[in-house]
Amino acid sequence: MTGTLGVAVVGAGFMGEIHAAALAKQEDARLRWVLDHSPKKARRLTRAYRSARSTAERGWPKTTESLEAILGDDQVDAVFVCTQPKAHAALAKECLRAGRAVFLEKPITWTVAEGRALLRLAPVKKGRLFVGHVCRFFPEYVQIRERVQAGDIGRPAMVRASRVMGSPGGWYTDPQRSLGVAGDLLLHDFDLALWMFGAAQRVYALSQARRPPIEEQHVLASVRHKDGTISHLEGSWAHVDGFRTRFEVSGSEGVLEFDSSRRAPLLWKQNASGRGKNLVVPESPSHDSPYDLEVRHFLDVVLGRCRPRITAAEAVQSLELALAAAQSAKLGKPITLAAARSPR
Amino acid sequence: MSALQIGFFSLDHLHVFSYLDCVAQNEKSAIAGIWHPDGKLGRKTARQYGCRWYAEPAKLLDKGLDAAIVCSANRAHLADTRVLAQASIPTLCEKPLGATAAEALKIARLYTKQGTLLMTAFPCRYSPPVVRARQLLSNAELGRILSISSTNRGTFPGGWFAEPRQSGGGAIVDHSVHVVDLLRWLLGTEIDSVYAESSKRLFQGKVEDTGLLMMTLSDGSVASLDTSWSRPGKRYPTWGDVTLELVGEKGLLAVDAFSQVVDLYSNRRDRGVQIPWGDSADAWMIDAFLDAVRNGAESPISGVAGLRAVEVSEAALRSARSHEVVRVQRTEV
Numbered sequence: 022m023t024g025t026l027g028v029a030v031v032g033a034g035f036m037g038e039i040h041a042a043a044l045a046k047q048e049d050a051r052l053r054w055v056l057d058h059s060p061k062k063a064r065r066l067t068r069a070y071r072s073a074r075s076t077a078e079r080g081w082p083k084t085t086e087s088l089e090a091i092l093g094d095d096q097v098d099a100v101f102v103c104t105q106p107k108a109h110a111a112l113a114k115e116c117l118r119a120g121r122a123v124f125l126e127k128p129i130t131w132t133v134a135e136g137r138a139l140l141r142l143a144p145v146k147k148g149r150l151f152v153g154h155v156c157r158f159f160p161e162y163v164q165i166r167e168r169v170q171a172g173d174i175g176r177p178a179m180v181r182a183s184r185v186m187g188s189p190g191g192w193y194t195d196p197q198r199s200l201g202v203a204g205d206l207l208l209h210d211f212d213l214a215l216w217m218f219g220a221a222q223r224v225y226a227l228s229q230a231r232r233p234p235i236e237e238q239h240v241l242a243s244v245r246h247k248d249g250t251i252s253h254l255e256g257s258w259a260h261v262d263g264f265r266t267r268f269e270v271s272g273s274e275g276v277l278e279f280d281s282s283r284r285a286p287l288l289w290k291q292n293a294s295g296r297g298k299n300l301v302v303p304e305s306p307s308h309d310s311p312y313d314l315e316v317r318h319f320l321d322v323v324l325g326r327c328r329p330r331i332t333a334a335e336a337v338q339s340l341e342l343a344l345a346a347a348q349s350a351k352l353g354k355p356i357t358l359a360a361a362r363s364p365r
Numbered sequence: 366m367s368a369l370q371i372g373f374f375s376l377d378h379l380h381v382f383s384y385l386d387c388v389a390q391n392e393k394s395a396i397a398g399i400w401h402p403d404g405k406l407g408r409k410t411a412r413q414y415g416c417r418w419y420a421e422p423a424k425l426l427d428k429g430l431d432a433a434i435v436c437s438a439n440r441a442h443l444a445d446t447r448v449l450a451q452a453s454i455p456t457l458c459e460k461p462l463g464a465t466a467a468e469a470l471k472i473a474r475l476y477t478k479q480g481t482l483l484m485t486a487f488p489c490r491y492s493p494p495v496v497r498a499r500q501l502l503s504n505a506e507l508g509r510i511l512s513i514s515s516t517n518r519g520t521f522p523g524g525w526f527a528e529p530r531q532s533g534g535g536a537i538v539d540h541s542v543h544v545v546d547l548l549r550w551l552l553g554t555e556i557d558s559v560y561a562e563s564s565k566r567l568f569q570g571k572v573e574d575t576g577l578l579m580m581t582l583s584d585g586s587v588a589s590l591d592t593s594w595s596r597p598g599k600r601y602p603t604w605g606d607v608t609l610e611l612v613g614e615k616g617l618l619a620v621d622a623f624s625q626v627v628d629l630y631s632n633r634r635d636r637g638v639q640i641p642w643g644d645s646a647d648a649w650m651i652d653a654f655l656d657a658v659r660n661g662a663e664s665p666i667s668g669v670a671g672l673r674a675v676e677v678s679e680a681a682l683r684s685a686r687s688h689e690v691v692r693v694q695r696t697e698v
Contacts, residue, residue, distance in 0.1 A: 178566035179575045179593045225560045225579055227587035229511035231614050239512040239612050241589040243562050243579050251562045251577050253591060255514050261617050271595035273567050354690055355560060
């Protein structure tokens with residue numbers, strides 16, 4: 022494939038907007054279609070893309086409510102699926118069958134069985150199915166993984182990951198549409214733990230919620246990796262002090278620590294006078310955001326320039342671990358995972 | 366009023382040197398003498414504190430003690446406290462109260478039978494940030510507690526701590542009792558079940574050096590506790606930590622008990638270090654012990670509290686072996 026890649030975004034919600042903004046920065050990709058059941062949302066995303074696009078170009082993205090229109094356009098090479106998770110499997114299947122590369126937002130699918138079915142459609146090596154585990158593009162995690170692999174902390178033994186925030190509301194806290202803290206939020210850290218320390222042997226999790234099952238939910242999980250490393254993961258939609266992530270690895274020769282709240286590359290505080298609420302906004306600015314890096318990487322994979330940083334099979338394993346954690350919390354007992362190939 | 370004469374029974378546990386300082390510095394007390402099996406360390410320490418070393422526990426007892434502090438290795442607590450309980454000497458016993466729940470139970474019963482004061486050394490209860498947290502929780506400032514994430518990590522203590530015959534176990538036995546006791550004390554609840562993971566990946570010795578406890582509590586909340594010996598001793602700026610993050614219906618309470626420090630970076634040191642300036646929890650614990658002895662009051666931290674914590678750490682050890690959730694068995698003293 023050479024020249025410009027034609028792209029469509031399906032689902033003009035929060036993640037669709039983020040990926041469209043990243044696409045607007047890529048000169049060798051052009052957004053051709055935006056699909057959403059809400060034409061208003063689709064138009065808003067299109068407008069944002071147009072205003073972000075630095076160079077004038079012919080043929081701005083069109084909005085549609087039909088996947089056929091997108092798959093009938095032979096200039097569409099890749100489809101970003103950013104809908105709610107229950108719709109992922111069917112949409113990805115159609116796009117793959119139509120020969121398109123697919124960027125599937127995480128979680129890969131609603132169930133592990135659906136994820137495995139997709140694997141059969143999209144052989145791993147061809148890189149036709151990419152799953153948006155964006156944390157693998159956050160430089161702090163990349164750095165931690167590199168330091169672990171370089172042996173700086175000796176044998177890793179104990180991992181502590183934390184990802185806490187207030188309630189996201191909306192469909193995220195509706196158990197019919199969302200996989201909850203374990204399957205949605207903490208899925209990031211389950212994926213990071215597998216990426217860094219290899220396959221999981223068993224998982225045990227505890228869950229509490231202010232309004233069960235998943236509204237203002239707080240989850241604590243313990244993962245035993247096959248090599249003996251233990252990961253403790255905390256995820257919360259019940260926190261009050263804004264978004265905070267931590268990741269810490271203790272090994273036989275040292276520790277690695279990251280805490281998003283410990284250092285503030287940029288902290289913007291507005292006082293209440295004349296504005297109503299006091300506002301504190303921490304930021305970690307970078308030239309290319311992790312979302313930009315992720316989209317660039319995906320385009321490079323589609324163009325055959327590199328191998329994917331995450332395979333669809335690994336995304337299924339991360340989902341399997343997250344859902345096993347949720348199941349463990351429900352049953353009140355540990356769950357041993359089926360023998361899985363180490364994703365390392 | 367004359368100073369209370371305090372006998373020290375064994376210098377095995379490194380906390381003893383802080384307790385010696387506290388007793389020496391507190392005007393309510395004086396060091397009556399030190400018994401320790403190893404004469405070299407015993408004599409040296411006795412000289413340092415201006416007291417006598419005794420080769421036999423009975424000799425120190427004969428001196429006439431108002432109270433005793435036991436800092437032997439975990440497994441020796443039962444034998445040492447038996448002598449003291451029989452002599453009706455009020456005792457502060459280093460944690461864990463026993464190397465096993467059965468031993469801790471025997472110790473607690475010995476003192477109950479004699480009607481003698483037994484205090485378990487849980488100094489974290491006297492850390493001002495912890496005390497303040499308890500106040501807030503007692504006022505129900507957090508509403509119903511949903512979840513607690515906690516740590517009590519440290520550097521590898523080595524020596525008898527790593528010898529299962531003397532310690533009864535590693536990082537789980539050594540560390541988990543502190544925060545388990547805090548959970549019980551802060552929330553006024555019991556630990557119902559424990560699931561635990563542990564490994565020997567840090568030092569590859571005879572005992573576990575990492576420990577992760579996942580607990581359900583009687584009040585409906587859940588808690589995790591990392592008890593690993595995971596602080597790199599040569600380079601880390603401090604010995605370890607005691608932290609609790611409580612998520613409640615009405616907010617979040619984060620306690621970092623040993624964070625009252627200034628950071629020092631000096632060309633004269635091979636690493637940055639933390640210089641503590643907060644109140645000494647040990648000093649306030651010893652002070653509470655002395656007051657209880659003097660006033661014939663109830664134990665500030667009973668043998669039952671010591672026993673309950675060991676019952677949880679023992680359940681954790683069992684879970685780490687069986688990979689099953691273990692219900693905590695609580696025995697009446």
